[in-house]
Amino acid sequence: MTLDSSTISPIDLAEKSSFFDSLKENPYFSAGFGLVGIGAGLSILKRGTSLGYTLCQKRFTVSLEVVSRDKSYEWILKWINSHLKQKARHISVETFFQKNDKNQRVSTSFSFAPSIGVHFFKYKNDWIRAERTRESMVDRNTGSPVETLKLTALGTKTNVFQDMLLQARQSALSEQSGKTLIYHAGLGGDWGLFGWPKDKRPFKSVVLDNGIAENIKNDIKEFLNSSKWYYDRGIPYRRGYLLYGPPGCGKTSFITALAAAIEHDIAILNLSDRSLTDDRLNVLFAKAPLNSVILLEDIDAAFGSRDIVKNNPTAFQGYSPLTLSGLLNALDGVASSEGRIVMMTTNYVERLDPALIRPGRVDVKQFIGYATKSQIYRMFMNFYPQTDSELASKFSEKLSNLNKNMSSAQIQGFLMLFKNEPYLALENCVSYFNK
Template sequence: MALKPVPVQADISLSDKASFFDSLKENPYFSAGFGLVGIGAGLSLLKRGTAFSYTLLQKRFTVSLEIVSRDKSYDWTLKWINSHLKQRARHISVETFFQKNDKNQRVATSFSFAPSVGVHFFKYKSNWIRAERVRETMVDRNTGSPVETLKLTTLGTKTDIFQDMLLQARQSALSEQSGKTLIYHAGLGGDWGLFGWPKDKRPFKSVVLDDGIAENMKNDILDFLKSSKWYYERGIPYRRGYLLYGPPGCGKTSFITALAATIEHDIAILNLSDRGLTDDRLNVLFARAPLNSIILLEDIDAAFGSRDIVKNNPTAYQGFSPLTLSGLLNALDGVASSEGRIVIMTTNYVDRLDPALIRPGRVDVKQFIGYATRSQIERMFNNFYPNTHHGISHEFANKLIALNRNFSSAQIQGFFMLHKNDPNSALQNCDSYFNKF
């Protein structure tokens, strides 16, 4: 019978284990690898600790303000920051614009500087502020410019410093626009944008309408602006609509410009014939209209005709804007229509307008602005030639009235421009000039 071999178990003593680890220590490759792992682990812990400490520092001991370029205060803040950076900023961006010189009324070129994309530091009221301007790849549909973000960070726990900065930036920007009327237009992105540069405010007396019209309109709007409480207490929607109608060239648009300057409002022009204007977009534009502005709908008859016309000729308005009359009516006084709004419509053909568009509640005041009357002609003459005896203006008006024709304010003003500094020449040549019409 064969004997099975019995396995021999090796007994490793403690002294052998110690010698094994000692040999690993003496191995240069093992020692180097273990050291690198230790250093890497240490650096990783240090990095995490630094990041954690920085995040904790930001949350506990700093405050930040983020402004996107779509916000109205973005440009104000950039210009204000540049005034505080002064000569310390090494990287700046420039915007070139043109403005009239107050002395000679000639157009001059000006430059507006702002911090460029990147990080900048400046001091405000003993506080160091970090300003980071970031430019995104996304494009703003209203301006066509890249979307930007401005982030301001400073030590502290309160945001009062940022509120103070924004108020100063706003005040500085408004001081530059003092005495100006801003014109807004509807952009492609469904929001409002500035159209051109701010315009000098037009004097109210520079637009001569028939007796009492201008003053009555101005007083009505001023009464509306101070009657919000009266409207709310009686449950009446706080908005006002006006319709100016009459022949072309009689001063409708000019009067609106002068009226806006008098009540210190801007003008937001809305083109209803825009092919990209839909009912939904119109509602958004009405809701986002600039504060303290008049919404101007010029030549409203060109966008819509009476429903009787469309009924008799269904193809009469094909190819026009996708905006519907129902959409405009809802924007004017629907459930979602905005409050505190002034809308002025103009038309040369009031008979073409749908009765539903100009009913009370949508149009509160209808004002006819027609051809020049005797009183208008005399006052226009006196405006152009203020140092002339009033008897000449009376004689000039008599000559035009004797022609037994209708003349617009634009026609009379065009004639005065030919004799800017010579009232006697204007009186002598008016017959031959106006007989052409």
């Protein structure tokens, strides 16, 4: 059935018109309709503003996010603080203790950084918005909460951030100039700084027997300059060294001075760590800090010879879950890293498994024994550089005639008793070592 306008009576139209007129005159209806209209308008305005802000942010700004796990995080925080100067109202502090090079007294210094929140600073001609946030998640290596720093600038080019990162890096490295960094393995597969950067130890301060120190240093320098030679011949580009001999003869001290001489840092791996597994060791070797020497101290304490284990299966129970096979694979397995220098030390070379110290894993084996007459002479001259060499000759002659095994540490300990008195050192040396 079809209806048209002719079927609606004038009375019905009049009733509908009067109904709408009554709604218009009703104050409650008018107010409610107005509120709905205002709410809808504000909602549309809010959404439009949000979309406009997002669009402008995508089209007209560029952002950089730096996570606290990244090495540049601390660099950029310190650098930003230098640009904020006194303008920042919320800052965080980190306290440092350092020694004065002249009087060796410990002084306290403070490093400030922008705290959690939003900060603004001007870099060249650009205003930068820096937002530092902190998450509830904790970094396994440092034990600190994971943080993120987001930098935002007007424009579409990232050059401004590249310049900032380069300047932050240069500023951080200038503070470490002349220092040796010591790394240790964190709980995960990453490395972390251990303690404060150490002053580089002079190479000549460690006195080994004639030619040993120079030969090892020259060998490493030749290795560092021969990467193309290795790659052209398909030889794995890595080098391993084993220093063995009695305790206190200068093995670790020499490695510290050697790292400084070749401008490398030191990454220490404790193979007796109960949390060190084969997989974690592989990751640590692969992610070792660039330009660093991986140091495995007292390697005999981590593993025994397979002959010993064969005769006594329980000889090494309770040691770390790391296996000898895992260490061998990390040193020269398929997945082992290239361009790596590994230095091992031991007091008992006879306890090491032959597979561990075969060529390819250990390329240079060097015995560092008790002090010889030549070493004693040079140690005396190092302590008293202004002294007549004849006095040093008499000192070395006296100790050599005792026919006793003396380590460098023992002789150094004796000379420390007479720091500025070489004649007293010569006079008392025989009685001291004959005790």
